[in-house]
Amino acid sequence: MYIENKWYLACLQEELDVQNPLKKKMLGRELVIFKNSKGEIGVMEDRCCHRNVNLSLGYIHGEHIKCAYHGWEFDTKGICKNIPSLPVDKPIPNVCKINSYRVRTDYKSVWVFIGDEKYADSEGLPPMTEMDSLPRVYNYHYFKADLKLVAESLIDAYHINHVHRNSIGTFMGNLHAGQVDFNVKKGNDWLTGTYERMNEGSFWEKLYFGFTKTIRTHFGFWFPHTSKLDIEFPKRRMIIYEHFYAVDEETVCMCQITLWDNIFKTLPPFARWFMHRKSVTIVEEDLTFLENSFEVKARTGKTDLLVTPSDEITFEFTRIWNAQTATNATNSVSE
Numbered sequence: 001m002y003i004e005n006k007w008y009l010a011c012l013q014e015e016l017d018v019q020n021p022l023k024k025k026m027l028g029r030e031l032v033i034f035k036n037s038k039g040e041i042g043v044m045e046d047r048c049c050h051r052n053v054n055l056s057l058g059y060i061h062g063e064h065i066k067c068a069y070h071g072w073e074f075d076t077k078g079i080c081k082n083i084p085s086l087p088v089d090k091p092i093p094n095v096c097k098i099n100s101y102r103v104r105t106d107y108k109s110v111w112v113f114i115g116d117e118k119y120a121d122s123e124g125l126p127p128m129t130e131m132d133s134l135p136r137v138y139n140y141h142y143f144k145a146d147l148k149l150v151a152e153s154l155i156d157a158y159h160i161n162h163v164h165r166n167s168i169g170t171f172m173g174n175l176h177a178g179q180v181d182f183n184v185k186k187g188n189d190w191l192t193g194t195y196e197r198m199n200e201g202s203f204w205e206k207l208y209f210g211f212t213k214t215i216r217t218h219f220g221f222w223f224p225h226t227s228k229l230d231i232e233f234p235k236r237r238m239i240i241y242e243h244f245y246a247v248d249e250e251t252v253c254m255c256q257i258t259l260w261d262n263i264f265k266t267l268p269p270f271a272r273w274f275m276h277r278k279s280v281t282i283v284e285e286d287l288t289f290l291e292n293s294f295e296v297k298a299r300t301g302k303t304d305l306l307v308t309p310s311d312e313i314t315f316e317f318t319r320i321w322n323a324q325t326a327t328n329a330t331n332s333v334s335e
């Protein structure tokens with residue numbers, strides 16, 4: 001069952017083209033996204049109501065998206081505005097329209113409401129305000145995994161020095177045995193926290209990122225789709241967001257967005273290249289374990305997971321996830 005009645009990040013604004021629409025699949029829905037000549041965004045079902053072909057095969061024509069098969073044109077709300085073959089004295093029938101979705105354009109991104117629109121105004125977005133000002137790179141990954149495990153993976157404090165030992169190593173700092181105070185704050189559908197990682201990077205890493213004893217680390221999760229890891233070096237900052245959702249019954253999509261402040265500032269193209277390369281490597285390392293866990297579950301049928309006293313973040317995350325998925329399922333059933 002999908003987690004509906006939420007705003008989902010459909011794409012970043014830099015994914016949108018002036019000529020070609022964008023095709024996405026989210027929570028079992030085939031979507032087409034386009035930006036018209038006035039900068040208005042439309043998100044609708046990727047299906048022309050004339051002959052059942054994908055509208056994403058078409059192209060953007062002024063304020064409309066134009067189906068490539070017979071040239072019917074639709075506005076951003078999915079209303080048909082032109083049928084080239086229709087006699088001039090005949091009106092366009094009202095039935096010539098396509099299901100469209102509610103859209104928001106916060107954080108230089110396109111958000112789409114998936115579910116019953118009566119919940120759209122009461123549902124908010126995660127606080128991702130750095131997206132408005134900091135440089136960013138993004139990458140998408142599609143894979144088979146447990147959505148809950150994907151959601152938890154970025155804020156799992158103890159995996160970094162193990163899973164990412166060959167890519168990150170100790171440059172984000174290290175955690176040692178013993179109780180760390182994660183300063184967790186929580187609400188019904190979110191949690192945030194802050195803790196210190198021991199600054200055990202190489203001499204050259206410290207020279208560039210700073211020589212303090214610890215590196216402050218912030219994290220957050222907003223049900224059901226967004227996690228954040230924010231590394232506050234003494235002089236610089238790196239933020240990773242992950243936005244994830246079910247594509248269909250089998251596949252998870254993870255969009256990873258990396259932002260930075262004051263890193264390779266005089267060399268923006270190099271900074272983008274470096275951040276993109278690092279980000280992709282980091283996700284691929286995570287995927288090894290997320291996919292593996294899914295396979296092990298499928299093979300063994302075992303689903304029980306242990307939480308130890310060191311897993312405070314996981315404990316709070318699990319509490320929120322279980323409560324919210326139960327509420328979400330109830331809402332969806334009662335509609």
Ligand code: FES
Pocket residue numbers: 048049050051052053067068069070071072
């Ligand atoms: S199938 Fe789209 S216009 Fe005919």
Ligand SMILES: [Fe+2]
Pocket residue numbers: 153154159160163164282286
């Ligand atoms: Fe990771």
